[in-house]
Amino acid sequence: MTRWSVFLRLLLALAVAGGAVLLAVYRDRFDPALIEQAIVAIEPWAPLAHVLLFTIATVLFVPGAIVGLVGGVLFGPVWGTLFNLVGATLGATAAFLTARYIASDWVRRKAGGRLQRLITGVEEEGWRFVAFARLVPLFPFNLLNYAFGLTRIRLLHYVIASLVCMFPGTLAYTWLAYAGREALAGHDTAIRYGLIALALLAAIAFAPRIIRRIRSRMPFRWMDAAELSGEIDHLQPTIIDVRGADEFVGPLGHIPGARNVPVGELPRRLHELSAVRDRPIVLVCRTDKRSASAAALLHDAGFRDLRVLRGGMEQWDRHGFNIADRNAPVAA
Incomplete structure (x- = not known):
């Protein structure tokens, strides 16, 4: 300057x-x-x-x-x-x-x-x-x-x-x-x-x-990045990243253990998630717009314990969280 x-x-x-x-x-x-x-x-x-x-x-x-x-x-x-x-x-x-x-x-x-x-x-x-x-x-x-x-x-x-x-x-x-x-x-x-x-x-x-x-009345509840990091051990959620495959391995990375199911593919891949229907599910995308849409789709399909990571991977990375070295499973 x-x-x-x-x-x-x-x-x-x-x-x-x-x-x-x-x-x-x-x-x-x-x-x-x-x-x-x-x-x-x-x-x-x-x-x-x-x-x-x-x-x-x-x-x-x-x-x-x-x-x-x-x-x-x-x-x-x-x-x-x-x-x-x-x-x-x-x-x-x-x-x-x-x-x-x-x-x-x-x-x-x-x-x-x-x-x-x-x-x-x-x-x-x-x-x-x-x-x-x-x-x-x-x-x-x-x-x-x-x-x-x-x-x-x-x-x-x-x-x-x-x-x-x-x-x-x-x-x-x-x-x-x-x-x-x-x-x-x-x-x-x-x-x-x-x-x-x-x-x-x-x-x-x-x-x-x-x-x-x-x-x-939203079909999900918001979850902050700090909240997810603090509760991931005992909550044992299934983390579903609904970004595209290229974004999942892109510069923002992904949360270790997360499944990658792009939101556009979610309706035809619901059968893959039947085993975790009764478990907590955390939805993640770049921010949280696609995650909210995915939560509505899952709710209509009978899933009830749905959370959306507020701010998505941008918020997660901004806080510098790292759970790669945790032993607790984060996805089923």
Whole structure:
């Protein structure tokens, strides 16, 4: 890394930190009415200005609700939702990239011990963790954007999961702001818009319970790499690696004792597994997508004690586990 690139990164980090401090000190002066007037004054560039303002506000830790309310009031429930969502997504992406390439040390200090739990969750769940965090915020929104930048998740996966899963909340708050404007204007539609917004907020509040219920109905249970390594001696599972044969001996290797039954061949090779139908079965692939599909196939075929290695061989290798020298059998 050249001195120029180091200087540039330091300069950008100081600009972000300085801007956030100034906004925190003078946050009482950020009146939504004044922001609304400023945006309206630059018609026809108001939508672009709003999106840009939302993006900058997200990077500088300004509460998104302030700018989001302005979007609902100025542009209505439909266009306001669109502009708010675009601005929030661009801001979340900018903060993500800032943390990944510029201000990682500052973000680590700011997030504290909770950061490691988030990183672990993203390493194991990938975009699904991002989706869950957007639907059910685990961190303050602005800090969460930076924290995700410290994980290994791909930028495209992060952006798509954020865009899709921020939509319900953005829609609810935008419609709520528009309902408030209609109420102040004395329009009868305010009640309808307000009820829609409250219904969306209620759905978001119940999202954790719904997600837990869906997970409880999965035909398998997740198993972490550390858990499998610690329990493999007494659990005595049959480990089935459902990757292709070339991947089974590829750079990620395989867990010693595992059987290789590619997921595409599984339906016609079920007879080979009849002897282990009543034993614990751990399914493994590169990550865990094919393993989950294989678990559903086995469950439909009558297998019941099914586990999926969360994160697959990538997670196993990342933790550096080695069970080659164990005497306990790991496959039947």
